[in-house]
Amino acid sequence: xxxxxxxxxxxxxxxxxxxxxxxxxxxxxxxxxxxxxxxxxxxxxxxxxxxxxxxxxxxxxxxxxxxxxxxxxxxxxxxxxxxxxxxxxxxxxxxxxxxxxxxxxxxxxxxxxxxxxxxxxxxxxxxxxxxxxxxxxxxxxxxxx
Amino acid sequence: xxxxxxxxxxxxxxxxxxxxxxxxxxxxxxxxxxxxxxxxxxxxxxxxxxxxxxxxxxxxxxxxxxxxxxxxxxxxxxxxxxxxxxxxxxxxxxxxxxxxxxxxxxxxxxxxxxxxxxxxxxxxxxxxxxxxxxxxxxxxxxxxxxxxxxxxxxxxxxxxxxxxxxxxxxxxxxxxxxxxxxxxxxxxxxxxxxxxxxxxxxxxxxxxxxxxxxxxxxxxxxxxxxxxxxxxxxxxxxxxxxxxxxxxxxxxxxxxxxxxxxxxxxxxxxxxxxxxxxxxxxxxxxxxxxxxxxxxxxxxxxxxxxxxxxxxxxxxxxxxxxxxxxxxxxxxxxxxxxxxxxxxxxxxxxxxxxxxxxxxxxxxxxxxxxxxxxxxxxxxxxxxxxxxxxxxxxxxxxxxxxxxxxxxxxxxxxxxxxxxxxxxxxxxxxxxxxxxxxxxxxxxxxxxxxxxxxxxxxxxxxxxxxxxxxxxxxxxxxxxxxxxxxxxxxxxxxxxxxxxxxxxxxxxxxxxxxxxxxxxxxxxxxxxxxxxxxxxxxxxxxxxxxxxxxxxxxxxxxxxxxxxxxxxxxxxxxxxxxxxxxxxxxxxxxxxxxxxxxxxxxxxxxxxxxxxxxxxx
Numbered sequence: 001x002x003x004x005x006x007x008x009x010x011x012x013x014x015x016x017x018x019x020x021x022x023x024x025x026x027x028x029x030x031x032x033x034x035x036x037x038x039x040x041x042x043x044x045x046x047x048x049x050x051x052x053x054x055x056x057x058x059x060x061x062x063x064x065x066x067x068x069x070x071x072x073x074x075x076x077x078x079x080x081x082x083x084x085x086x087x088x089x090x091x092x093x094x095x096x097x098x099x100x101x102x103x104x105x106x107x108x109x110x111x112x113x114x115x116x117x118x119x120x121x122x123x124x125x126x127x128x129x130x131x132x133x134x135x136x137x138x139x140x141x142x143x144x145x
Numbered sequence: 146x147x148x149x150x151x152x153x154x155x156x157x158x159x160x161x162x163x164x165x166x167x168x169x170x171x172x173x174x175x176x177x178x179x180x181x182x183x184x185x186x187x188x189x190x191x192x193x194x195x196x197x198x199x200x201x202x203x204x205x206x207x208x209x210x211x212x213x214x215x216x217x218x219x220x221x222x223x224x225x226x227x228x229x230x231x232x233x234x235x236x237x238x239x240x241x242x243x244x245x246x247x248x249x250x251x252x253x254x255x256x257x258x259x260x261x262x263x264x265x266x267x268x269x270x271x272x273x274x275x276x277x278x279x280x281x282x283x284x285x286x287x288x289x290x291x292x293x294x295x296x297x298x299x300x301x302x303x304x305x306x307x308x309x310x311x312x313x314x315x316x317x318x319x320x321x322x323x324x325x326x327x328x329x330x331x332x333x334x335x336x337x338x339x340x341x342x343x344x345x346x347x348x349x350x351x352x353x354x355x356x357x358x359x360x361x362x363x364x365x366x367x368x369x370x371x372x373x374x375x376x377x378x379x380x381x382x383x384x385x386x387x388x389x390x391x392x393x394x395x396x397x398x399x400x401x402x403x404x405x406x407x408x409x410x411x412x413x414x415x416x417x418x419x420x421x422x423x424x425x426x427x428x429x430x431x432x433x434x435x436x437x438x439x440x441x442x443x444x445x446x447x448x449x450x451x452x453x454x455x456x457x458x459x460x461x462x463x464x465x466x467x468x469x470x471x472x473x474x475x476x477x478x479x480x481x482x483x484x485x486x487x488x489x490x491x492x493x494x495x496x497x498x499x500x501x502x503x504x505x506x507x508x509x510x511x512x513x514x515x516x517x518x519x520x521x522x523x524x525x526x527x528x529x530x531x532x533x534x535x536x537x538x539x540x541x542x543x544x545x546x547x548x549x550x551x552x553x554x555x556x557x558x559x560x561x562x563x564x565x566x567x568x569x570x571x572x573x574x575x576x577x578x579x580x581x582x583x584x585x586x587x588x589x590x591x592x593x594x595x596x597x598x599x600x601x602x603x604x605x606x607x608x609x610x611x612x613x614x615x616x617x618x619x620x621x622x623x624x625x626x627x628x629x630x631x632x633x634x635x636x637x638x639x640x641x642x643x644x645x646x647x648x649x650x651x652x653x654x655x656x657x658x659x660x661x662x663x664x665x666x667x668x669x670x671x672x673x674x675x676x677x678x679x680x681x682x683x684x685x686x687x688x689x690x691x692x693x694x695x696x697x698x699x700x701x702x703x704x705x706x707x708x709x710x711x712x713x714x715x716x717x718x719x720x721x722x723x724x725x726x727x728x729x730x731x732x733x734x735x736x737x738x739x740x741x742x743x744x745x746x747x748x749x750x751x752x753x754x755x756x757x758x759x760x761x762x
Contacts, residue, residue, distance in 0.1 A: 015561035022568065069553060098553040098560075121560045121596040123567035123589075 006032040006138060008061040010042040010078065011096070012070045016119065020065065020096075023130035029138055034061070039073030042066075043081055046088055057087075063137045064093045068104055076107060083112040092137055153177055162260035166194065168217070168253055173197070182239070182262045184231030202228035202236060213243075220245040220253040226263070238267035290365075290380035293372060296343065298323040301374050310365070310380055312357060327358060339369055339376055346371045352383070410486070413501035416494055418443065418459065421501060430486070430508045432479030448475035448483060458490060462502055466492035473509075485513040548606050555599055563592040601727035605712060608734050613652045615739070620646035620692070623653070624681060627660040637668045639677035639696075647683040647690045649759050655735045656759075662728040663694040663755050669722055670753065671698030689741065689758040700747040709745050732757065 007029065011017040017035055024030040036042045041051070042064075048055040064082070068075035075095060082088045094115040095108050108116055117133060120126045153176070156162060162179025166172075173194060177187035183200055190196060194213070201209045205227035212223040224242045231237065243258035284291050290307030294300060300318040308315050313326060323330050330336050335353050342349055348370040356362050364387035368379040404411050410430050413422040420443060428434050433446070444452050451474035458472040469489035478484050488506025493499040566588045569577075577585065624643055631637075641664065649656060664679060671677035679696045701709070701716045708714040710733040713726040733743045736757045747753035 013557055013561075015564065016557060019560065019564045098556045119556070119560060121556050121563060121599075122593065123560075123563045126560060126564065 004032065004059055005034055005061045006063065007034070007134065008042065008045065008064045009033060009035045010039065010064065010070070010075070011035065011067040012037050013067065016067070016096075019123075019126055020130050023127040024134050026127065027131040027135055029131075029134040038070045039075060039078040042078050043073060046082065046091075060088065060091055062092070063134070064091055065133075066093055066095050068095060068097045068108075076104060076111070079108060079111045079113060092141070094133060094137065157181075160262045162262075164192070164197070164258050164260060166256040168255055179260050182237065182260055183229060184233060184235065184237075200229040200231075202230055204228070216243055216245050216256055217253060220247050220251065236264075237262055238264040288381070290378070290382070292378050292380070293374050293376070294323070294339075294378065295375040298339070298375070306382075307378075307380060310363070310382055335367075339378075342369045342371055343376060354387075408507070410488070410504075410506045412504040412506075413499070414459075414490075414504065415501055416463070430506075431476060431484070437479065446477040448477070451475050459502070462490045462492045463494075466495060472504075472506075484508055484510045544606070548603055556596070559592050559595055559599075563589055563596075566592070598725050598727075601725045602712075605727050605731055605734070608655075608731060608738075611652075611655070613655065613738055615651050616653070618649045618651055618653060618656060620649050620656075620683065623649075623657055624660060624664075627657060627664055630661060631665055631668065635665065635668070637672060637677070639668045639671055639679050641668070641679045641681070643681040644683065646681070646692065647685060649690055649692070650762060651739050651759055652735075655739075659732050659735050659757060660692075660694075662732050663757075666728060666755070667694050667696035667698065667753070669698075669724070670700075670717075671696040674698060685761075686758065688761050690761060691756050691758045693754055693756040695752060695754040697752040700749045700751055700753045701745075702749055703747060706745055706747075710743060729755075 007024070009017060009020060011020065021030050021033065021035070024033065034045065036045060044050045045052045045055065046057070046060065048057040066075045066078060075097075079093055079095070082091060082093060089112065092114040094117060095113050096117050096119055097104070098119055105116055115133075115137075117129060120129055156176055156178035160178070160182065162182045163176040164179055165174040167174075173192040175183075175187075175192040179192075180187040180189060198206065198210055198213070209225060209227050212221075212225055215221045216223055222242075222244050224240070226238065226240050228236050229239055240261040240263045241258055242261075243256055245253045246255040246257065248254050284304040287304070288306055289304075290310045291302075291304040292300065292307040292311075293302040299320055299322045303311065303315065303318055308318065311318060311326070318326070323336075335351070335355070338349050338351055341347065348368070351367045351369065352364065353367055354362055354364050363382060363384045366381040366383050370377050404424050407424065407426055408429075410426040411422075411424040412420055412427060415421050420438075423435065423438075431446075444455065447455055455472060455474050458470045462470040469491040471487075471489050473485065473487045475483045475485055485508070486506045487509040488504060490502050490504045493501055493503050566585055570582075570585055570589075574582070621643070624646065628641060664681070667679040668677065671679065674697055677697065679694065681692070681694050683690055683692045685691075699717075699721075705716050708716065710729045711726075712730040714730070715724060715726040717724070729743075729745075732755075736743045736759070740760045741758040743755070743757045745753060745755050
């Protein structure tokens with residue numbers, strides 16, 4: 001029996017992923033986290049398909065941290081898929097992106113993103129942002145059950 | 146008796162009565178005809194001297210009685226014309242003559258007289274007199290001059306119009322000769338004509354321009370004919386008519402000259418579409434002469450594509466006379482090439498002086514060619530603009546993609562550099578010596594600087610896309626906000642003073658940015674002074690408001706002033722003052738987009754003055 005997954009991190013950049021995990025660890029939020037490298041894997045995971053065939057899809061993460069720029073299936077497609085599916089649209093999705101210049105902000109909000117975060121360049125700011133984020137969505141925010 | 150019968154017959158035919166008074170017997174005898182002349186039948190009344198005198202018209206009676214008495218007393222014969230009044234009241238004119246027969250002693254014994262009814266003659270005379278009076282009145286009142294000259298050309302008679310025409314008073318004319326009054330007239334043609342008429346007894350009609358002694362002229366229509374006295378001349382003053390004719394002749398000549406010398410072609414067409422006149426310009430324009438065109442159909446040389454247009458224009462012009470109808474068509478020049486004609490046709494068929502459709506036109510071939518050229522160029526230009534716009538849009542898209550990628554892709558490795566440096570610091574600090582820590586610190590510092598550079602660069606490129614929304618700005622309030630932001634962002638010990646600033650007209654957030662950049666620069670570059678001070682002021686210059694930010698900082702060498710506003714251009718090293726070299730470039734870009742100008746002035750070590758102007762509206 002698997003642990004109940006708390007966070008699904010979808011991030012193709014291993015460095016950003018490492019920094020994110022480090023930040024979450026500092027808050028002790030990284031115990032039940034799954035890191036997937038692209039959108040395709042993420043959708044397979046959520047819907048229990050292909051390599052995740054047989055996964056109990058009744059058990060879904062409490063939070064999805066989603067990078068936008070990814071090979072194959074990008075963050076927007078993942079978001080669109082999740083938010084247009086009754087079974088998955090209640091999962092909070094926080095988009096993490098590199099720049100506020102991103103023309104995708106509007107699209108993300110239209111698709112129903114729960115939060116849109118620009119990754120700070122500075123280490124401390126980044127660590128703070130991620131840990132605050134995890135703290136807020138996992139501990140402070142009340143999810144529908 | 147025989148003799149008496151004939152005598153009576155003669156008296157009756159001649160309407161002649163006779164009478165006799167026998168002074169011895171005092172018997173008065175009237176002939177039968179005398180009774181009749183006096184309005185009686187013979188022997189109706191008994192003739193007597195009294196009866197004879199009573200018949201006489203009261204006005205004539207006194208004279209008659211006097212003459213009779215003279216005859217009776219002294220035997221004087223007499224003749225008299227008087228009037229008698231018949232019993233019925235009718236008046237008769239009588240010529241009577243009396244002869245006295247005397248005895249040997251010379252004493253009157255018998256008076257014999259004739260009594261001649263001259264009423265018919267008198268009436269004829271009266272009628273003639275009235276007739277003459279009528280003629281006279283007419284001659285006095287007619288406009289025509291009527292004059293009579295004798296054989297020596299002396300004035301015998303002039304009616305008032307002739308006197309007026311002569312321009313002399315009547316008394317100067319009558320009895321004086323033409324030669325006297327109009328010296329030099331002998332040399333004129335008119336005089337020759339008059340002489341001819343006299344000599345040949347012929348009649349002449351003549352229009353003559355007469356020159357008066359003062360040099361002025363008048364036109365007269367004359368009828369010169371011989372008369373009993375010499376010459377009779379009827380004259381009508383036609384000066385005004387002649388002037389009007391002359392005026393019209395000149396006007397006609399002018400219009401003709403205008404039409405014939407105009408470079409514009411003029412053609413007249415009658416109601417059956419037949420050309421009735423072509424001005425000389427027609428053949429100059431088209432090359433076709435009148436002979437060339439004889440017998441040609443009017444549309445023959447017109448370009449096939451334009452015939453319908455021309456037909457419609459003519460139809461339109463024929464149907465109404467209010468508006469000139471414009472037309473434009475191509476016609477074949479005699480030399481074979483096609484020329485463009487443009488003009489208007491005006492329906493003047495109902496104008497009695499014209500009775501034609503008037504076409505005015507000119508050759509616009511050169512203009513058409515120019516228009517075509519312009520069209521061609523416009524089309525080319527448009528194509529170019531479309532092409533360039535597409536190129537520009539493509540470049541713009543590339544630029545957008547570039548800045549997106551700059552912000553996205555440059556940041557990620559930067560974050561990694563800074564992140565790992567920090568991780569080393571956090572996890573392995575104890576393993577590093579001082580030099581190791583210094584080097585690590587340099588990595589972190591450069592990562593931060595690069596991050597700032599990226600942010601500034603993006604801010605600068607964003608400016609190009611931003612739409613400017615101008616409104617009236619209270620610059621005092623705006624500066625206040627700028628100073629609050631500034632004090633939050635950086636620690637400084639500069640004294641910042643501002644005059645009361647004139648309002649500006651611009652985009653709030655952009656002008657805010659300009660002030661932040663300039664004031665923070667001033668603070669930064671004066672920070673090494675003991676008493677740094679910054680002063681902000683404004684003034685009006687023509688249609689601009691000029692804002693000035695001056696400081697007492699390090700300043701710069703004016704020979705590098707041209708580099709100041711370039712992107713990433715710096716006049717100081719990072720060691721001296723930190724910065725990315727984007728702030729002033731942003732200032733210039735904003736001010737320029739507002740239609741203003743930026744200026745910088747400085748003396749090294751004394752301070753700098755940066756100013757920017759904004760249009761009042």
